Amino acid sequence: GEDVEQSxxxxxxxxxxxVINCTYTDSSSTYLYWxxxxxxxxxxxxxxxxxxxDMKQDQRLTVLLxxxxxxxxxxxxxxxxxxxxxxxxxxxxxxxxxxxxxxxTRLQVFP
Amino acid sequence: xxxVTQTPKFQVLKTGQSMTLQCAQDMNHNSMYWYRxxxxxxxxxxxxxxxxxxTDKGEVPNxxxxxxxxxxxxxxxxxxxxxxxxxxxxxAEGENEKLFFGSGTQLSVL
Numbered sequence: 001g002e003d004v005e006q007s008x009x010x011x012x013x014x015x016x017x018x019v020i021n022c023t024y025t026d027s028s029s030t031y032l033y034w035x036x037x038x039x040x041x042x043x044x045x046x047x048x049x050x051x052x053x054d055m056k057q058d059q060r061l062t063v064l065l066x067x068x069x070x071x072x073x074x075x076x077x078x079x080x081x082x083x084x085x086x087x088x089x090x091x092x093x094x095x096x097x098x099x100x101x102x103x104x105t106r107l108q109v110f111p
Numbered sequence: 112x113x114x115v116t117q118t119p120k121f122q123v124l125k126t127g128q129s130m131t132l133q134c135a136q137d138m139n140h141n142s143m144y145w146y147r148x149x150x151x152x153x154x155x156x157x158x159x160x161x162x163x164x165x166t167d168k169g170e171v172p173n174x175x176x177x178x179x180x181x182x183x184x185x186x187x188x189x190x191x192x193x194x195x196x197x198x199x200x201x202x203a204e205g206e207n208e209k210l211f212f213g214s215g216t217q218l219s220v221l
Contacts (some may be wrong), residue, residue, distance in 0.1 A: 008151065031208060042115070042201050042212030043154070088153065092208050098144075098169070099208055103153035 002026045004091050006102040012109055018076040020105045022089030027070055033090040033099065034063065034074050043088060047074070076107075084109045114138040117202050117213035124192045124220045132187040132216050134202030142205060143185035145169075145177060147198040148215075154201070160185055192220045 003025045012018045024032070030051055035043040049056045049063045049072070056063045062075040076083055089102040118133045136143065145157040146169075156169030158177040166177050174196060176188045185204075189196060197220045203210040 004153075006153075033208065035210075040214075042203075042214050043210070044212070045209055048209070090208075098156060098159060099210060101146075101154040103151060 002091065002093050002100045004089055004100050004102040006087075006089055006105045008103060008106060010105055010107050012079050012107070014079060014081060014109055014111050016079055018079045018083070018107055018109075020074045020076075020087050020089075020107065022072040022074075022102055024070050024072065024089070024091040024100075024102075026091055026093065026100070027067060029092045031092070032065065032072050034072075035088040035090060035101070037086040037088065037104070039085070046087070079107075079109050081109050081111070083107060114211050115202055115204055115213040117200075117216055119216060120214065121217050122219070124189075124218065126193060126220060128192050129188070129190050130192065131189075132200055132202070132218075133184070134186065134213060135184045136202075136204040136211070137183065138204060138211065139182070140204045140206045140211075141182070143179065144203040144210065145175075145185070145187045146201045146203065147171065148201060149198050157187065157200075192218075194220045196220050 005023045031048045033048040034046045036046040037043045060077045064073045086104040088104045090099045141162045144159040146154040155171045160166045160179040163182045200216045202213040
């Protein structure tokens, strides 16, 4: 079945770049998504990339997509303490309107 | 999380008790979802509803029932709660795979 995998934790110093990685199995998706969950809250859509793109940049966020390796990454430049959250990669399930979420990567930013 | 309202925010149940989690959306989308979130396991889909009057099982439906009362409301029922159902539950709605989530219900089953 479809699977989305992420590492569980990432710790970075404030001002450094963060890179959160994701691998997925279903390569038929039109879009791939990144969601952010702040403490005590639900998930919010952070950004997404069209599957025929290699890269998408949105202010401090850069999404890279390697379709051959089925690898998606989210880079956060100049990471701030407010970026501390859990980040979820999501891949639409084949031929349905369901999203398959990864386990989430908890990003901790320290001063 | 504007647009998706979940109640209650917290609940403690004894094993065997029943309860219903309520969810309502005001964004007029067709699809609604119930997920549970457990440490190290991410979000797992319990049930979803592609439109009013239809419901389908997700990844972990056992022990749950759902009801899509109308386009706005999608409820999740635990008929006989078990400790394994201790979790944080999220309702979501959306279209074209872009989901909007409620703020969650933290449920403990003792």
